[in-house]
Amino acid sequence: MTGYNHDILEHYETELQLFTIWMKNQGMTKSTEQAYLADTCQYLRSIYPTELSQTGKIHMMRFLSLMRENGSGDEARNRKLSSLRAFYKSLIEMEHLNVNPAALTAKSKMTKNRIPVYLEDHELELLFQSIEGKYKYRNMTILLLMAYAGLRVGEVHRLNVQDFQPSGSIHVLGKGRKWRIIPLPAPLSAILRQALEERIVPKQSKEHAFFVSQFGRRLSIRMIQTIADETLARLKDKVPTLALKKLSSHKLRHSFATMQIRSGTDIRTLQELLGHASIETTQIYTHVDNKQLQGAMNNISDKIPSGLER
Template identity: 30%
Template sequence: MEGLLDAFIAFIRAERGLSGKTVDAYAADLTVYFEDLRSRGVADVARATQEDVLAHLVTLGRRGLGRRSQARHLAALRVFHRFLVAERLADKDPTEDVDTPRSPRKLPSFLTVEEVELLLSAPDERTATGLRDKAMIEVLYATGLRVSELCGLELNAVQLTAGYLVAKGKGSKERIVPLGRVAIEKVQEYLAASRPALLGKRVADALFVTPRGGGFTRQGFWKLLKRYALKVGIRKPLSPHKLRHSFATHLVERGADLRAVQQMLGHADLATTQIYTHVNSARLRSVYDEFHPRSDAFTPKAPRKRRAGG
């Protein structure tokens, strides 16, 4: 096997132009592969089967290798076996129909309803900027807009009487998103008092404006949001996108139709929206573990002591 490995390394150095670091990684991965094949009685790597490759991936998993590292390892095996077939040193590539291990999708982080309420209470509505900030955060949580969509809203995109706004998403695709009662009220108050005070005699197309008369940047709103979070004691990392996750999570938790949530978020694929069902399942599991007496994680609380004479 080592002779084939030497020939393969010489090939990828000369023909593929790979970096020394990548070549070393391929060599290390293949050495581990050869050792595993030998341990299972496979003396000729050119005769390795798909079952051998799959068994090797299982072994890597048992050793604690993560999905991403397994995928990198399999990539080395693919290049090697394709080389053997191309050089007519093997009849078949056993990695051909092996799926690349995928890392489990990370669940989105979100705020609790109580944390959102705290955040919404932070702006000082007695000031022009505070009233504007209150309206912006209310709209963001009420609609689940991306921060770029929020900052890009123009005056004519918001139909307060009808109770919706028109968001311009990725690829300039427009979608209609309903507005809640509180968000409508705050935008009305902002338009009546705050926006004219901030603009003065200037004219702007943007719905939400700064004292300079221009619209908001994503970075500017992000800084504003983090400042309010610290003000009310929210120490977890916070971004506008986390409010988008919170919007979707809170809807799904309360039984909202997934297709409707997909449309409001502007997801092209329902599979992207389905991640929020996993968030909900994870929360249900944590509640079960904490409170159900038959759960392995349940810890009985000590009974309250009765008062004398009670």
């Protein structure tokens, strides 16, 4: 836990150790553990040197208010609150505390039905024409899995050779360590088979990662994000109208969801494909291309008085 204030680590050493043990027993990924610990240490700095047994809802509200003052939006504040709920829950389950003040604190209301950022079909085509470098085929396969199978960066990172089935489907380990099966289209399955043949040989025989770095290790999350960011930057150079769009690897997943909605995929099936725990998360994509709304408005077009144009 380098990089954190020494006084905080020393004062809350027992609680942080218990939290770490609990997270490992929950089977959380390393990146989730690190994110939860970062949020928790930020909170502990705000209450130091108060003992956790003496904290209550007021401490939670002060911390969240401080986060807002420092520029955190509702989404970031809710994420920090989720981290703290897990932190206090771990201490209760480890018989160290009796009350979870974070569970008593309501999350911020989010702006609903926010339109997600995504790429159009022709922009995706230009994206794949923008892939460069020595490991072009590997990188193309990574971006294809995000744009045409909806995988998250972490899911691409965790993908193993054995997760690609002879049938052409992939077994994906998603958020909350939940598995889902995605039957890939035949062209995408063929590309994965080719990528497997050209896979870099790992340094260790026990390494089963599907995507391997030039150093023979599992390709890191940071490197996968870099591959996407650099390719998206080249796309922006080709398409000036994208200059103001905040594009990232996750926007490729948005593009996949948008494509599915436009193709007539029902919301429940899309939820399964994306691995969303709640269908409310999936519903943001229904507002991207709602033909029913357009049809309803077209129904009244002949009722608008004529001759109003200048």
